[in-house]
Amino acid sequence: MKYIIYSILFLTLINCNTKTKQAVDKVITNDKIIIKGNVKNVTKNKLYLVGNNFSQFIDIEKDGSFVDTLTTSSGYFYVRDLKNYIELYLSQGNSLELFYDADNFEKSIRFKGKESVINEYLQKKSELKNTITGGEAQFSLLNEIDYKKKNLTLKKRSLDLVTPYDGLPESFIIKEKKNITYQYYLRFFKYIYLHAYYIKDRNFKPSKTFYNELEEVDITNEQDFLELSSYNKLIRDYYNRLIHNCSTSKEVSQLYNGINSNIIQKEILDMTLRSMGKKDYAIDTLYSGLRSLNLDRQTLADLEKKYRSIKKLDIGTPSPSFKYYNIDGSNTTLEDLRGNYVLIDVWATSCGPCKIEVPHLERLEKKYHNQQIKFVSISVDKKKHFERWKKYVHKKKLKGIQLFADESFDSDFIKYFQVTSLPSFILLDPEGNIVLSKAPYPSTPEMEKLLDDLLSKKK
Structure with missing residues (x-):
């Protein structure tokens, strides 16, 4: 399973509606939300706001001030800079002011506005979480039993915090109790990839009983699916796991037909179509199962297009060529490598998981030295980081063939292989066909x- 812990920072923007300070509505209408404030020592000049089916960048002025009008429904949001992560509650027809110093976050954060008490509570909940868990790494490194115990403690202590919290509206308390419970279940899914990441073992799998508590979850609550991002994410993760476990097309069709809510079924289907090719589904099984559903014309067309784009990457199909700058000053093409297996590492200097794989890649290069295989690393750093790439390769004395993609993720070769996460590895045979x-x-x-196995067959 491929994953990148920081992938959330690069979600596709939805409903982007960035405005300058001068363009923000002076009067808040009932269908709008205004967020503004001032932040200090933020590394980039943007904040990233994420909600339920909503995401948006917010520009920060040179003096640290920001203001933006949002066209979205009321609910829970998360705002990020490169150092901090804040849970917020925003509601239509209201504005929230946010202030903090990124270098002294917990002591400096404060809020103004009608929802200031709610957001102060959410910050207290976040501090409670850090106190109980000791932080993401420490929490995720726990074994299954200890993780589940601490997760349950966090849920109980959070519920104890919200009920008597002075000034919270009763309607919010009811919603927040649900939110706490859904976040508790969500952490079961988070543990799988975070534990694997921190112990540096991507083959990690939890015990068969690890998911048992998820059987308690009501998976048909349309209102919570639409209003609570925690429930929305939980249901998506829940069905994503079930889809991966389908071994026949009949199981796929039964799974989707078994979703009683039309709203949830449509969202899960859309999620699956977006994820095909990015996740290790059994594509033919999934395609056959979805094809048997009663799909509308547009969804069926989207399914056919996605399936064809994935099938062109089947084993044995010819790979497109490339011509990229080589660290030695020349240009290298795929044709230059013919007669050898080619293991391609698509990476970037800013990618932490990519760097974790480097020692393992170098170990393989050493083991298969002088055998019929070439190791190629293609950087998808942006053009403006070309010199940074060169310095990094020379400083770390990286082995193998080091290339720089001409247009980062938009390079034809990279787009053809539908690379959306890093690192990604591609293996080609001596004739340039896809393995x-x-x-x-x-x-x-x-x-x-x-x-x-491959090299032994060539001997």
Whole structure:
């Protein structure tokens, strides 16, 4: 399973409606939300706001001030800079002012506006979480049993905090109790990839009983699906897991037909179509199962288009070529590597998980030295970071063939292989045909076994 802990920072923008300070409505209408304030020592000149099916960048002026009008429904949001992560509650027809110093966050954060008490409470809840868990890394490193115990403690203490909190509207308390419970269940899914990340073992799988408590979840609550981002995310993760476990097209069709809510079924179907090719689904099984559903014409067309784009990456199909700048000053094409298996590492200097794989990649290069395989690293750093890439490669003395993609993620070769997360590994055969468009990570036993089997057949 591929994952990048910071991938949320790069979600596709939805309903983007950024305005300058001068363009913000002077009068708040009932369908609008205004967020404004002042922040100090923020690394970038933007804040990133995420809600339920909503995301938006907010520009920060040179003096630290910001203001923006949002066209979205009331609910829970998260705002991020590169250092801090804040849970907010915003409602239509109201404005919220946010102030903090990114270098002294917990002591400096404050709010103004009708929802200031609610947001002060949410900050207290966040501080309680940090106190109980000790932070994300420490929490995620726990074994299953201890993690579940601490997760339950966090849920109970959070519920104890919200009920008597002075000044909270009763309507919010009812909604927040649900939110706390959904966040509790969501952490079961988070544990899987975060634990694997921190123990540096991507093959980690929880026990068969790990998910048992999720059987308690009501998976048909349309109102909460539309209003609570925690429930929305929980249901998406829940069905994503079930879809991955389907072994026949009949199971796929039964799963989707078994979703009693039309709203939830449509959202899960849309999620699946967006994820096809990005996740390790059994594509033919999934496609056949979805094809048997009673889909509208547009959804069916989207499914056919997505399926065709994935099938062109099937084993044995020819790979497109590339011509990229080589760290040695020349240009390298795929044709230059013919006669060898080619293991391609798509990476960037800003990608932490990419750097974790480097020692494992170098170990493979050493093991298969002088054998019929070339190791190629293609950087998708932006053009403005070209010199940074060169310095990094020289400083770290990176081995193999080091190339720089001409247009980052928009390079034809990178787009053809539908690379959306880093690192990504592609394996081609000596004739330039695809062996795997999503090859295992070098740190996994599967990669070494795969290369052993391929090279032994060539001897």
